[in-house]
Amino acid sequence: MNIHELITIYTEWANYYLERKSKRKIVDLSEDIRDGLLLAELIEVVTSYKVPDLTKKPKTPKQMHDNVNSCLSLLKQQEVGGLEDINASDICAGRLKAILSLFFALSRHKQASKQRSGSRKQDPNMGPSPYQSPYHQPQVVVQQQQSMQQSQQQPQER
Secondary structure, eight states, X not given: OOHHHHHHHHHHHHHHHHTTTOXXXXXXXXXXXXXXXXXXXXXXXXXXXXXXXOOSSOOSHHHHHHHHHHHHHXXXXXXXXXXXXXXXXXXXXXXXXXXXXXXXXXXXXXXXXXXXXXXXXXXXXXXXXXXXXXXXXXXXXXXXXXXXXXXXXXXXOO
């Protein structure tokens, strides 16, 4: 799987959740969450945590950085795993590695919270559960990310 496929998967995953709350959607993953506002909306709909202390119309880079930092701080307080190497500067700069890692962490958190709350019984007349969406937990991406993490942790042979 190449980077463009990952970007498409996570953009669609985020938009799947954003359409429940927002009229806005992500078009360009490296640009659209830089001010922290759309990221905060995504966090709220995926985790049910409201991000505090946002500048509603950020104009300066510092205000945008503060918004993204508030998002990351909330996720860390709520013990969302996988955020150790993600910082607000990278998100604000549009660095795709950090953004994809953040979305991966959010998708894993969402999946884990659904597993903790128990599997939902489905009425056959109701159609598929939204949690069966291909964008809910992109398993191929999870496997690839885990593989990448393992290869980064192993010392490279010389």
